[in-house]
Each structure stands twice: as C-alpha cells, then as structure tokens.
Amino acid sequence: MPSSSLHPSSPTKQATHHSLMDMVMGDEKPSSLLHWSSPTKHTPLNPTDMAIGGEKTETEIKLERNGNINALQRYRYLTWRKNAIHPEVSYELLDTEESLREVVQEEISIKEGTATSGVNAQERLRILNTKYWLLSQRWWYCRSDLEDLQLRAFKLWRSHPQWYMHRTLVEECAGRQGCCARGCGCCLNRKMLPSRSLGVGHCTLECACCRRARGFEVSPTDKKLLKEQFKNTVQERGYRITRYRQVSIWGLVGDSREDPFDMIDAPPSYDQIEKKGVKGLLDWVQAKV
Numbered sequence: 001m002p003s004s005s006l007h008p009s010s011p012t013k014q015a016t017h018h019s020l021m022d023m024v025m026g027d028e029k030p031s032s033l034l035h036w037s038s039p040t041k042h043t044p045l046n047p048t049d050m051a052i053g054g055e056k057t058e059t060e061i062k063l064e065r066n067g068n069i070n071a072l073q074r075y076r077y078l079t080w081r082k083n084a085i086h087p088e089v090s091y092e093l094l095d096t097e098e099s100l101r102e103v104v105q106e107e108i109s110i111k112e113g114t115a116t117s118g119v120n121a122q123e124r125l126r127i128l129n130t131k132y133w134l135l136s137q138r139w140w141y142c143r144s145d146l147e148d149l150q151l152r153a154f155k156l157w158r159s160h161p162q163w164y165m166h167r168t169l170v171e172e173c174a175g176r177q178g179c180c181a182r183g184c185g186c187c188l189n190r191k192m193l194p195s196r197s198l199g200v201g202h203c204t205l206e207c208a209c210c211r212r213a214r215g216f217e218v219s220p221t222d223k224k225l226l227k228e229q230f231k232n233t234v235q236e237r238g239y240r241i242t243r244y245r246q247v248s249i250w251g252l253v254g255d256s257r258e259d260p261f262d263m264i265d266a267p268p269s270y271d272q273i274e275k276k277g278v279k280g281l282l283d284w285v286q287a288k289v
Contacts, residue, residue: 053148054148056152059075060075060152069156069251069259069260069261070256070257070259072156073153073156073251073252073260074252076149076150076153076250077149077153077246077250077252079149080147080149080150080153084147085147086145086147089142089145089146089147090142090146090150090249091241091245092138092142093139093143093146093249094241094244094245094248094249095230096135096138096139096142097139097198097201097248098204098230099135100132100136100139100198100199101199101200101201101202101204102205102206103131103132103135103199103206104190104192104196104199105190105199105203105204105206105207105208106124106206107125107128108191108192108207108208109206109211110128111125112208114208114212132196132198132199135198136198139198150249153249153250153251154249154250156251157249157250157260160264162188162264163251163264164187164200164201164202164248165187165188165264165265166247166251166253166260166263166264166265167263167264167265168247168253168263169201169202169247169248170187170202170265172202172244173187173202173203176203177210177214178202178203178207178210179202179203179207179209179210180202180203182209182213184209186203186207186209187201187202187203205218205226
C-alpha cells in the first residue's frame with residue numbers, strides 16, 4: 001500500500017498544491033484553506049451557529065417533545081408578534097381565503113339552481129373557475145410569505161382537515177346566521193370538489209343553504225358594502241379580526257390553555273340536533289360555551 005494512503009502529504013506536495021491554488025485563486029483564497037493546513041487551529045462550531053432560516057428553535061423542539069401544543073403555538077405567536085416584520089401578510093391571507101370561499105359557494109349555488117336568476121350559468125361558472133385559479137395563486141404567495149414561526153404554526157394547525165370547525169369559528173358562523181346556526185351541517189359537509197380544497201370553511205353570502213334559509217337575495221350593492229366592511233376591519237386590525245387571525249392561523253383563543261385540536265368540536269350528529277329543533281341547537285351551543 002502506498003505510504004500516501006496512510007500519512008498526510010509531504011511538505012513538498014503541500015507546497016505544490018498551494019502554489020497551484022495560488023495560481024487559480026490569486027488573492028481570493030478562501031479562509032478555509034488556512035484551516036486545511038492548520039488543523040490544530042480548528043474550533044468546533046456551536047450548533048446554534050449552524051442554524052439557518054426556517055429551522056425550529058430549541059424551545060420549539062422542547063415543547064414539541066413535551067406534547068404541549070398550546071404552549072408551542074403560544075410561544076410561536078408571542079415571539080412572532082414581538083418581532084413581526086410583515087404582519088399584514090396574514091391578514092391578506094385571511095382575506096384571500098374569504099374570497100375563495102365565496103367563489104366555491106357561488107359555484108355550488110349555481111349548480112343547485114339557487115343562484116341569482118337571469119345569470120348565464122355556464123358563463124358564470126367559467127368566470128368563477130378563472131377567479132378561483134387567480135385567488136389560489138395569491139393564496140400561495142401569501143402563505144409562502146409568512147414568517148418562519150408563523151408558517152410553522154400555520155402548517156401545524158392546518159394539518160387537521162377540520163381546523164375550521166374550531167369552537168370559536170363555529171360560534172362566529174352561527175352569530176352571522178350561517179349554517180352553524182341551523183342543523184344542516186353544510187359547513188362540515190359542503191358539497192365541493194377536491195380541487196376546491198382552499199375553499200373550505202364557513203358561510204359567505206353566496207352559500208346556497210343560507211340563500212334558501214333567509215328567503216331573500218342580498219343585492220349586489222349590499223354585498224359590496226359588506227365586503228368593504230370586512231376589508232376595512234382587516235385593514236384597521238380591530239379586535240374581531242385579530243381574534244379571528246389568532247384562531248385561523250395559530251389555533252389560539254384568548255387565555256385558553258386547551259390543546260387547539262381539542263377545540264375542534266363539530267356537532268356529533270346534525271340529525272339529532274335537527275330533530276330537537278332550535279332548542280336542541282341552543283342546548284348544544286350553551287354546553288360548549
């Protein structure tokens with residue numbers, strides 16, 4: 001076996017190697033070359049020195065090991081809020097999701113024949129299909145622009161397919177006289193295509209079931225006013241939209257210490273509630289408050 005396989009290169013070979021490197025690199029020799037010739041000067045790196053953007057912090061890893069999801073999400077939220085660079089991105093994401101729900105629910109209304117009369121169904125569906133595609137692009141850009149802690153919290157919370165059935169979001173829908181105020185179960189079992197997965201969630205003005213329940217059509221002018229009101233609420237960062245953001249992105253509610261996933265509380269049987277009528281629904285809501 002050649003001696004070179006057992007021992008470091010001879011000084012002559014090292015000198016030749018360095019002279020060739022000098023010719024190639026000129027005066028731009030990387031500092032790492034100096035360490036190659038002086039291994040005794042190498043200092044082991046601290047693990048924190050090797051962290052790059054997007055990696056979990058030691059605190060996150062510890063909380064994950066402990067299984068305390070509420071504390072994990074709360075740590076992420078409070079740390080992010082203290083150092084947030086672009087807090088408006090999360091509001092834009094929520095606004096986009098509201099628009100996606102409107103598109104999906106209007107598509108369902110058209111297919112069920114409950115949409116506004118006089119509308120060319122096929123042409124409107126074509127327009128809505130294009131709108132959904134454009135909104136899905138915007139949604140992805142917003143999601144990708146979430147800061148690291150926020151993105152990790154968002155991915156964890158949204159990993160549950162029924163995240164939107166969090167008690168707070170159910171109460172929000174019921175308070176606006178959406179399907180969660182009745183025993184229909186539309187929010188949980190909306191008839192939507194798998195390709196429309198970004199449109200999951202609670203009722204908008206375009207919900208077919210809500211159209212039938214209210215018995216009248218909301219005019220385009222009123223729809224526009226309500227849409228602008230929602231946008232203004234988002235822009236003003238009011239208490240409602242702040243709470244809405246906390247639960248929609250982080251799964252957090254006020255000073256609750258419950259596991260966010262334990263607060264996903266879809267009614268066990270809409271049929272039972274429907275048979276008991278409004279009183280049965282109110283009893284269920286009161287039991288969850």
